[in-house]
């Protein structure tokens with residue numbers, strides 16, 4: 001379903017962020033992208049979101065070649081992806097409910113649909129009771145749950161999360177990853193970039209490890225590092 | 229555009245206008261000031277032009293008749309003049325009438341002639357042309373007619389007047405274009421601030437997969453509404469002020485002709501609203517372009 005084929009990414013300033021990346025991810029997989037800071041995890045996630053194009057190579061998602069996609073097709077492609085950010089990126093002057101509904105409204109969803117699916121998404125992340133709160137009144141973990149609800153409300157086939165637990169304490173981090181697992185069990189593919197060893201080691205999922213922009217390890221039921 | 233989306237755009241636009249209250253006020257003020265200046269200038273320009281036309285229309289040709297002509301010959305000459313294609317109106321002024329007019333203007337200087345029973349003046353025709361621009365040509369034709377002694381039409385005044393009004397029109401035009409461009413830039417900058425304030429929303433919209441036009445429309449409406457609001461204020465102010473000025477002038481400066489308010493204010497209001505809306509829309513499209521790239 002996701003295929004990187006000899007992908008290189010060189011930023012305009014000359015930094016080589018990814019070198020000759022090749023891998024395939026199947027439908028409904030849960031994959032950790034691990035690696036030290038600067039390894040190229042974010043670049044890979046952003047390529048998947050079609051924020052920019054690779055310098056060389058091919059990226060296919062859902063059978064579509066991202067490098068050949070037309071500009072006006074990008075919004076449609078993004079509707080099939082849910083994005084979770086490290087810094088949540090919530091609208092602080094709107095309620096939790098409105099933050100999630102926003103993702104549907106901007107796709108022109110009918111309000112009947114919105115009224116049905118927003119509470120479902122909030123229930124999924126356990127925030128139905130805080131729908132009327134605004135993000136600044138919530139804890140970091142709760143804010144990330146809102147971000148998760150927003151990512152799933154349009155029922156994407158793929159969730160990409162760039163260090164979603166980077167700003168959270170270990171316990172809360174584990175809860176967020178468990179939510180991602182729950183979403184994954186319902187059939188959504190999840191790709192999560194992280195350098196949280198504890199989580200990766202605990203979950204025993206597929207691990208793709210990056211080092212200096214290269215894939216150095218790709219194993220099922222892997223750990224954060226190979227040396228144990 | 230789906231109606232549901234349209235409602236969303238308008239809601240968002242109004243929401244944003246009120247959320248960014250001070251910024252909106254600044255935008256409206258910029259448009260208001262610009263269009264107030266622009267509107268005043270248009271009114272001034274229209275009136276100068278109107279005045280110039282009035283003056284031009286008052287320019288007439290005076291054709292003096294040879295003393296030797298008998299009254300029937302004068303009458304035939306008059307008939308000949310009125311036949312000329314570009315002539316609108318011919319009025320016969322007898323030399324007695326001319327002397328009275330002169331006396332009214334100059335007073336005692338002329339009184340001597342009257343006492344002596346002498347009249348050094350000639351009978352004449354006052355001729356108006358259909359358009360003032362034809363005056364020199366008609367004057368030449370008249371001079372060629374037998375029986376006409378001399379033709380006079382303020383030869384220098386007419387071409388000068390035309391060039392003065394033309395120059396004024398060009399200066400005015402340049403000034404107005406300059407103002408309009410300034411207003412677009414100012415609006416673009418103000419909306420850029422609201423766009424920057426909403427950069428996060430725009431980014432989320434893009435990540436969720438909103439189309440570019442969906443992201444753009446609320447800002448376009450916002451600009452349009454701000455621009456139109458900014459135009460409405462000067463339109464109302466100018467309507468009121470001009471009506472007052474017109475009445476005041478009619479009473480106190482009755483010799484100064486101004487354009488009737490009814491003849492100009494409707495058009496002016498429409499023009500200002502159109503300009504305001506365009507300035508606002510253009511400004512918002514400029515300022516959002518940068519944010520749409522990804």
Ligand SMILES: Nc1ncnc2c1ncn2[C@@H]1O[C@H](COP(=O)(O)OP(=O)(O)O)[C@@H](O)[C@H]1O
Nearest residue numbers: 011013015017036037038039040041042043044
């Ligand atoms: N926008 C950018 N322009 C230039 N270089 C960048 C940019 N983003 C990241 N980089 C560089 O690319 C490399 C990979 O960065 P990144 O993908 O952010 O790694 P990670 O997310 O694993 O920390 C780093 O050397 C980083 O400095």
Ligand SMILES: [Mg+2]
Nearest residue numbers: 041042043163
């Ligand atoms: Mg990163």
